[in-house]
Amino acid sequence: TGVDQNHVDAARLFRRAADQGDALAQGSLGLCYTTGTGVDADPVEAARLFRLAADHGDAQAQFSLGRCYENG
Numbered sequence: 001t002g003v004d005q006n007h008v009d010a011a012r013l014f015r016r017a018a019d020q021g022d023a024l025a026q027g028s029l030g031l032c033y034t035t036g037t038g039v040d041a042d043p044v045e046a047a048r049l050f051r052l053a054a055d056h057g058d059a060q061a062q063f064s065l066g067r068c069y070e071n072g
Contacts, residue, residue, distance in 0.1 A: 006038075007032070007037045007038030008038045008039075009038075010032070010037075010038055011029060011032045011037070011038030011039045012038075013025075014028045014029040014032065015029055018049060018052070021056075023052070023053040023056035023057070023058040023061065024053070024058065026049045026050075026052045026053035026056070026058070026061065027049070027050060027053040027058050027060055027061040027064065029049050030045075030046045030047075030048075030049035030050040030053065030061065030064060031046070031064070032046075033045045033046035033049065034046040034064070043068065046064075046068065047065060047068040049061075050062075050064045050065035050068060051065055
């Protein structure tokens with residue numbers, strides 16, 4: 001895509017968009033926190049972000065939040 005892969009920068013940009021209410025960024029950042037990609041893994045923060053995105057109607061975030069509840 002013309003740029004080097006950088007998970008830290010990706011997470012930082014997802015955070016900027018998520019903080020502005022972007023549901024796709026909230027879900028993407030939630031996934032980062034689930035996997036520890038670009039950020040320290042934090043399942044509580046992941047679930048918080050999935051809930052924000054789910055509340056905006058993001059179906060993938062609704063699924064991911066459900067998985068958080070399923071797995072504890």
